[in-house]
Amino acid sequence: MDGVIAANDARNRADWKVGVDIGGTFIDFCALEARSGRIASLKVLTTPEDPGAELMTGLNLLAEREGLDPKQMTRFVHGTTVGINTIIQRKGARLALFTNAGFEDVIELARLRMPDMYSLFCSRPDPLISRDMVFGIPARMRADGSESRAPDLAAVERAVALAKANGAQGIIVAFLHSWRNAAQEASVKAAVARLAPDLFVFCSAEVWPVIREYERSSTAILNGYVHPRVSGYLTALEGRLEGLGAPARPMLTKSNGGLMNAAEGKHACVNMLLSGTASGVIGASWLARQAGQDRVLTLDIGGTSADFALIIDGEPQFGTGELIGEFPLHIPSVSVSSIGIGGGSIASVDAQGVLRVGPESAGSTPGPACYGRGGERPTVTDAMVVCGWLGHSEMAYGQLQIDTGLAHRAVGDLAARLGRPIEQTAQAILDIAVSEMFVEVEKLASRAGVDLRDFTLMPFGGGGPMLGAFLARELGMRHVMAPRRPGVVSALGGLVADLRGDFIRTIFSPLSAVSLAGICEAFEALACEGRDWLAAQGHDAAAELNLSCDMRYVGQSYEIEVVVAPEWLADGGAAAIAQAFHLTHERLYDFQDPDGEIELVNVRLSAIGAGPKLSFPEVDVIDAPAVPARRLAVYTGLSVETIDLHDRQALLPGGMFHGPAVVVQEDTTFVIPAGAQASVDRHLNLLLTFGEGTHV
Numbered sequence: 001m002d003g004v005i006a007a008n009d010a011r012n013r014a015d016w017k018v019g020v021d022i023g024g025t026f027i028d029f030c031a032l033e034a035r036s037g038r039i040a041s042l043k044v045l046t047t048p049e050d051p052g053a054e055l056m057t058g059l060n061l062l063a064e065r066e067g068l069d070p071k072q073m074t075r076f077v078h079g080t081t082v083g084i085n086t087i088i089q090r091k092g093a094r095l096a097l098f099t100n101a102g103f104e105d106v107i108e109l110a111r112l113r114m115p116d117m118y119s120l121f122c123s124r125p126d127p128l129i130s131r132d133m134v135f136g137i138p139a140r141m142r143a144d145g146s147e148s149r150a151p152d153l154a155a156v157e158r159a160v161a162l163a164k165a166n167g168a169q170g171i172i173v174a175f176l177h178s179w180r181n182a183a184q185e186a187s188v189k190a191a192v193a194r195l196a197p198d199l200f201v202f203c204s205a206e207v208w209p210v211i212r213e214y215e216r217s218s219t220a221i222l223n224g225y226v227h228p229r230v231s232g233y234l235t236a237l238e239g240r241l242e243g244l245g246a247p248a249r250p251m252l253t254k255s256n257g258g259l260m261n262a263a264e265g266k267h268a269c270v271n272m273l274l275s276g277t278a279s280g281v282i283g284a285s286w287l288a289r290q291a292g293q294d295r296v297l298t299l300d301i302g303g304t305s306a307d308f309a310l311i312i313d314g315e316p317q318f319g320t321g322e323l324i325g326e327f328p329l330h331i332p333s334v335s336v337s338s339i340g341i342g343g344g345s346i347a348s349v350d351a352q353g354v355l356r357v358g359p360e361s362a363g364s365t366p367g368p369a370c371y372g373r374g375g376e377r378p379t380v381t382d383a384m385v386v387c388g389w390l391g392h393s394e395m396a397y398g399q400l401q402i403d404t405g406l407a408h409r410a411v412g413d414l415a416a417r418l419g420r421p422i423e424q425t426a427q428a429i430l431d432i433a434v435s436e437m438f439v440e441v442e443k444l445a446s447r448a449g450v451d452l453r454d455f456t457l458m459p460f461g462g463g464g465p466m467l468g469a470f471l472a473r474e475l476g477m478r479h480v481m482a483p484r485r486p487g488v489v490s491a492l493g494g495l496v497a498d499l500r501g502d503f504i505r506t507i508f509s510p511l512s513a514v515s516l517a518g519i520c521e522a523f524e525a526l527a528c529e530g531r532d533w534l535a536a537q538g539h540d541a542a543a544e545l546n547l548s549c550d551m552r553y554v555g556q557s558y559e560i561e562v563v564v565a566p567e568w569l570a571d572g573g574a575a576a577i578a579q580a581f582h583l584t585h586e587r588l589y590d591f592q593d594p595d596g597e598i599e600l601v602n603v604r605l606s607a608i609g610a611g612p613k614l615s616f617p618e619v620d621v622i623d624a625p626a627v628p629a630r631r632l633a634v635y636t637g638l639s640v641e642t643i644d645l646h647d648r649q650a651l652l653p654g655g656m657f658h659g660p661a662v663v664v665q666e667d668t669t670f671v672i673p674a675g676a677q678a679s680v681d682r683h684l685n686l687l688l689t690f691g692e693g694t695h696v
Contacts, residue, residue, distance in 0.1 A: 016068050017075035017612070019494035020055060021253070021276050022046060022082075025303025025344055025363055026396060026462060027054045030491035031068055037617050040066040041488040043396040043462070043667055048365065051082055052236055059244070070244035075612065077494030079253040079275040082233045083226040087128075087273070087324050092225035096163035097129045098156070098173045098188060099217070101136035106174070107221065110214050115326070125326035128225050133166060135159035137175075137188065145181035151188050160195045170224050174204035174217035179506045182209065200227060207270060208331055210602060211506040215330040222324060223270035231266040238262055253279040253493065255333035257316060258500020258608070261537050270331060273324050276490055278334040281309040281316045283493030284458050287483050289314045290616070291683050295455045296481075297441070299471065300490070301463030303344035304361040306437050308337045308444055310455075317448070332502045332604075339440045343381040343463035344368055347429045349417050355425075357432045369410035372403045378414045380433050382407040384466055386426035388634035389671045392645055393664040396462070423635040434470050441475060449588075452477055460486035465670040469659075469688055473673060480676075480688035484648075487667025499609035501533040504602050511551065511581075511598040516574045522603045523547055523569060530607025539609035550602035551581045553593060559601045560584055618682040619653050626655035626678075629664075636660055636674065651680045659688075 015034040020027065029042040042065075044058040055078075062068040086092045099106055107127045116122040137159065139151035163171060171192055173185045182205035189201045204213075204220040237250055250262045255274035265272055277300065284298040288311055296311040310317050319335040321328045340359025344367060347357050357380065366374035368381040370391070384390040385407035395402060408422065415425035445452050456479040459468025465482050472480045483489060505522040509515045527545055534543050547566060552559035562584045568576040578598055586592040628644035636643075641660060648665035656679045659672035663686065672678055676688045 014067075014069065014072045016073045017495055017614070018059075018062075018068075018073055018248075019077045019279075019488075019491040020058070021079040021279060021488075021490035021494060022054070023276060023302040023304075023461075023490070025342075025367065026487075027058055028488040028491040029058045029062060030485070030488040030495060031062055031066065032495060032614060034074075034612075034614075037615075039485070039616065040068065041397075041485045041491070041667060043399065043487055045367075045396070045399065048363070051233060052240065055237070056240060070241070070246040073246045073248045075251070075495070076241065076246065076248040077251045077253060077259060077497065078237065079279045079490060079494055080233065080272070081276055083230050083269055083273045084276075084324055086226045086229045087222065087327065090128075091229070092128065093169040093228045094133070094167050095129050095221065095224050096133045096135060096159070096166070096168040096171045097217070097221065098135050098137050098159060098171060098192075100140060100176050101138045101155075103176065103213070104131075104134045104136045106213055106217055107134070110218075128221055128327070129172070133163065133168065135163065139175060139184050139188075141175060141177040141181055141184050143177050143180065145177065147181075147184070151184050151191075153191055156188055156191045157195055160192055160199075164196055164199070168199060169228060170200040170202070172202055172204070172217070172220050172224050174213065174220055176213055178203070178205040179209045179211050179216065182206070200224070202227070207268075208504070209506070210330070210504055211508060215328075218327065219270060219330045222273065222327060222329065223268070226269045226273070227267070230269040230272070234262045234266050251494075253282075253497060254500065255322070255329065255331065256318065256500055256502055256606075257282045257334045257493075257497060259494070259497050259537075259611070260499070260501070264536070270329070273329060274322060274333050274336065277307045277309075277336045277338070279493030279497060280307065280460065280490035281311070281334045281336060281493070282497050283489040283491075283495075284309075284460060284483075285311045285314060285316050286493070286496040287489065287683075287685075288456075288458065288481075291481060291681065291685055293456050293458075293481060296458050297452060297455045297477070299437075299457060299459045299464045299468050300461040301459070301467060302342050302461045303363060303367075303463070304340065304342045305338050306341045306440075306463075308437075308441055309335060310444065310448055310450065312450070332606075337440055337444045339436060341380070341433050341436050343379065343466070345380050345433065347378045347380070347383065347411075347414060347432075349414065353418075355414075355418065355428055355432060357429055357436065368407070370402050370404065370407035371400055372406060376410060378407075378410040378429065380429060380463070380467075382410050383426040383429035384669075384671075386411045386422060386635075387430065388632060388640075389466065389662060390669055392632060392662065393669070394666075395669075397666050423640075427635065427637050430467070430470070434467060434474060437467070437471050438474050441471070455479075456481050458483070460489035462487050462668050465668045467671070469671060469673050469676060472688075473675070473690060478690045478692075482670050482686040482688075484684040485667055486670075496611065496614055498611045499534060499537050499539050499607075501530055501537075501607045503529050503533075503605045503607065506602050507600050509600055510554075511574060511578055511600045513572065513574045515600065516569070516572060519549075519600065519603060520569050523605065526603065526605035527607075530605055534607055534609045537609065541609065544608040544610070546606040546608065548604045549577065549581075549600055550604065551598055551600050553585075554597040554599050556599075559599075560588060561604070616683065619684060621654040621682060622652045623654045624652050626651055626657040626680075628657070628661070632662065634660065634662070648686070651684075651686070653680050653682050653684065655680050
């Protein structure tokens with residue numbers, strides 16, 4: 001009898017799966033009760049002075065409002081900005097770099113490129129390791145992996161003593177050709193551990209074993225720079241969850257859109273630097289597939305920035321070289337372009353009397369003036385309030401009440417300086433914000449070679465639905481899709497993400513039938529590494545292994561990534577790989593050389609362990625008219641108009657209405673300009689369609 005009761009209790013117990021994402025202003029929660037399909041979401045203001053405290057606040061609020069019991073939490077996925085903020089604010093560890101004698105300037109020389117070659121005022125960022133903390137160690141590994149000179153351990157001992165005397169907390173070891181043979185780095189690491197066990201040590205070949213010493217060194221430096229703060233944060237996170245009695249062990253979102261466990265995150269910190277932006281694109285691509293949308297431009301606007309990404313054939317795009325603050329990240333990551341325009345972006349007048357918006361942001365503290373938290377400078381959010389688009393309902397799940405008087409005071413001060421009416425000034429702030437995003441999106445589309453008129457815009461984040469339709473109209477995009485809960489899409493991305501590990505080997509050989517054996521051997525080694533990694537993450541089901549090669553024509557300086565089918569290797573298909581390279585090169589550059597000699601630089605493997613298959617219930621279409629909650633006055637750019645305000649909760653599938661209009665909901669406000677027809681689909685997405693030629 002006791003066994004039957006226990007079984008019934010187990011069946012009746014809730015099964016909560018929680019995704020959490022921390023942005024610059026809010027921490028977002030998306031919680032799914034898997035047995036009932038019920039979804040709960042929440043936003044909480046961040047606490048920069050006490051990272052992690054907002055997490056506990058949110059979980060407590062979910063417990064009070066939704067009945068979430070941490071003891072019934074079987075999955076917990078977390079995206080955090082601790083790493084990237086550490087770099088942007090330059091509050092990371094004091095590091096020393098051990099490299100080959102004669103190559104001490106590797107991180108200052110970098111690639112001898114200026115960030116903006118056309119700017120007379122452009123300057124390169126100061127490196128994260130100052131020149132006095134770079135130590136040359138007599139040692140040399142040849143390009144073929146043979147040792148020319150063993151590391152001088154006496155020099156290592158002197159360097160360790162100097163590094164400690166100068167306050168080093170950790171050491172990065174990056175030697176030439178360690179991608180081919182990492183033995184010298186390993187021996188120096190062992191020596192440092194013996195001489196100074198209180199210092200942490202990372203080797204470049206351990207972090208990312210790729211050819212090109214600058215890229216390999218800088219990646220290892222980023223990893224070490226954020227290590228103490230990330231490791232401390234994750235240790236505290238594990239302690240907080242254990243204190244709540246949560247059975248779920250925390251998983252972390254990664255820059256590549258996948259997941260890893262917290263234990264790995266403590267040492268593979270570089271893999272989670274872009275976790276928030278990546279998980280937003282993963283959540284958006286999942287929602288797009290659910291709605292049958294296969295070509296999507298995502299627009300994620302938070303308090304400090306706007307992030308853009310392309311979803312093609314239902315899948316996010318990947319790349320390397322994404323910027324972390326001022327520094328490039330050379331590991332695979334979801335391709336995201338960012339600009340410093342968000343809801344908290346501050347509007348100001350420069351010395352020439354020109355109105356500027358961003359990149360400075362009010363953040364969460366003090367925040368926009370209308371939040372009533374001490375902010376006095378006008379922001380994009382304040383401009384929305386002055387125009388009348390915002391301020392008609394509670395924001396952030398009731399945590400914020402908009403003070404329209406404070407918004408008018410902040411924008412009014414700016415209007416007085418410009419000598420313009422307050423509504424025109426507010427509209428100018430919005431126009432500048434949209435135009436700044438327009439320029440960045442056009443760059444993205446040009447690089448990808450796509451026509452955005454064939455895409456649907458998906459705005460999310462707290463600010464995406466506020467400005468997204470205006471941007472779509474300017475870009476000539478006819479379709480916009482706003483998810484049911486756009487404010488927590490990044491948190492949802494963590495819930496639906498898979499485990500994903502990326503692995504690389506540098507081969508650096510001509511592509512031929514002769515070299516194919518070495519390529520196959522490298523892929524086999526990576527496959528074993530990938531399966532072992534998935535097992536360490538606790539994944540014991542089938543694994544998906546995706547293969548690719550970095551290739552180029554002989555004489556080219558940089559390579560392109562080419563997807564490789566496993567059967568080509570089994571069939572001895574060097575010709576198939578070559579043909580795939582030619583076609584990829586032609587697609588990217590409108591050119592191929594069928595007779596050109598091909599060089600294979602790297603082989604790559606992504607090991608993917610599928611996460612739980614989640615689904616949201618569909619709702620039957622009800623042909624019910626969309627009845628506005630009330631009417632309100634809004635300055636639409638030329639004059640004040642009286643428009644409809646709709647409550648998102650009251651909009652049923654099949655309901656239709658026309659812009660201009662405002663839709664209010666718990667996590668954001670959706671602004672719908674004139675010329676757009678709105679409707680609700682079976683997934684409760686709000687769809688906009690602009691008529692032909694709609695443009696302002």
